[in-house]
Structures are given as structure tokens and as C-alpha cells.
Amino acid sequence: MRLKIAGPLVIGLVVAGCASMSSPPPRDPAPRPPTVSEGxxxxxxxxxxxxxxRHxxxxxxxxxxxxSGxxxxxxxxxxxxxxxxxxGDRLNVRLDEDGVITDIGCG
Structure with a gap:
């Protein structure tokens, strides 16, 4: 008789637990990195x-x-x-596969 009661009880607890779960709150998007501007x-x-x-x-x-300083x-x-x-004080020089500079920026 205990087995007949325990089965529905366990199923009921699992369903109740799933029903109370909610999705996490939305996150704010990450801030955009600073852009390079002349000077x-x-x-x-x-x-x-x-x-x-240039190579x-x-x-x-x-x-x-x-x-650059x-x-x-x-x-x-x-x-x-x-x-x-x-x-912000670090200068990154990005190169392609041929050793050509593709980008110069802070980071």
C-alpha cells in the first residue's frame, strides 16, 4: 500500500518543482569597447x-x-x-597570415 502512495507523491513533487522553476532574469548587454578616435x-x-x-x-x-607613445x-x-x-594604454597591432597589418587599435 505504501508503494501506491509513494509513486504519485514523488511524481507530484517533481511536477511542482518544475512548475516553480523560472528562467533567469535578462542580462544587460556587455558594454561596447571604446573606439579609436583621432587624438x-x-x-x-x-x-x-x-x-x-603595410607589411x-x-x-x-x-x-x-x-x-604612439x-x-x-x-x-x-x-x-x-x-x-x-x-x-586602454595597450596598442594592439593585428596582422594577417602574410604579416600585413590589418588593424591598429587599443586593447
Whole structure:
């Protein structure tokens, strides 16, 4: 007799538990990263934008670093791992598979 009562009781508890579950509250979208503007960026990317489209070399990298005045500098090649934290004083130079600069920006 206990088995006849326990079965419906368990099913009832499971159904009640599922009914009380609700979806999580909606999240606010992540803020957009700052954009580079001529003279208004914290890493000095504006003055060196004319290097986009050129083949990257160590001497070009050094001139970009020097002219930008960036607090930190990194070259980002395809397939390499990079940290994702944003640093407004860091200048990122992105290259394509051929070593051509595709983007220069803060981050």
C-alpha cells in the first residue's frame, strides 16, 4: 500500500518543482569597447593608422611603438593565443597570415 502512495507523491513533487522553476532574469548587454578616435585614444593608435596595409617588420613595429607613445604594445598574429582583458594604454597591432597589418587599435 505504501508503494501506491509513494509513486504519485514523488511524481507530484517533481511536477511542482518544475512548475516553480523560472528562467533567469535578462542580462544587460556587455558594454561596447571604446573606439579609436583621432587624438582621443589612450594608446596612441590614431597617429599611426597610416601603417595599416603595410607589411610588419621589427623596425616598423618599433616606429609604431615610439610614435604612439603606448604604455604597452603587442603584435597579434593569426592562430596565436592572447589575453582578453582590455587595457586602454595597450596598442594592439593585428596582422594577417602574410604579416600585413590589418588593424591598429587599443586593447
Amino acid at each position: 582621443g585614444d589612450g594608446c596612441g593608435a590614431g597617429p599611426v593608422q597610416d601603417r595599416v596595409g 610588419y617588420g621589427e623596425s616598423l613595429g618599433e616606429s609604431i611603438r615610439r610614435e 603606448a604604455g604597452a604594445f603587442r603584435v597579434m598574429r593569426p592562430g596565436e593565443a592572447h589575453t582578453l582583458e582590455y587595457r
